[in-house]
Amino acid sequence: MKSxxxxxxxxxxxxxxxxxxxxKAAKGFESKVTMTKNGKVADMKKxxxxxxxxxxxxETVTIAADxxxxxxxxxxxxxxxxxx
Known part of the structure; x- marks a missing residue:
């Protein structure tokens, strides 16, 4: 996992x-991709x-891919x- x-x-x-x-870009990857802000996590494919x-x-967000x-x-x- 990278972030x-x-x-x-x-x-x-x-x-x-x-x-x-x-x-749209996230859907092009096989990896699970998320964005997190203040503890709330979102699936970037949605x-x-x-x-x-x-x-x-x-504001700062964390993008993670696994x-x-x-x-x-x-x-x-x-x-x-x-x-x-």
Missing amino acids: IDITIQDKEGLHARPAGILS IFAVMGLAVKCG GPDEDAAIEELTKLCKDA
Whole structure:
């Protein structure tokens, strides 16, 4: 299992558009991929779960991946979070 902490920089936070982009990307990996904020865990393959975390600009989340392609999943999702 790999994980990384990321501070969200998008002034709107993780609203529908970036949550959708992250979910779509997460579905491309075999690994289980989650996002955690303040102890609440969301399956990143489900857009409404990601949106349910209500991540705002400046908040830190943890992205974790567990599975055969966890390194690639962490790398791609981290890049997307930084670009969002």
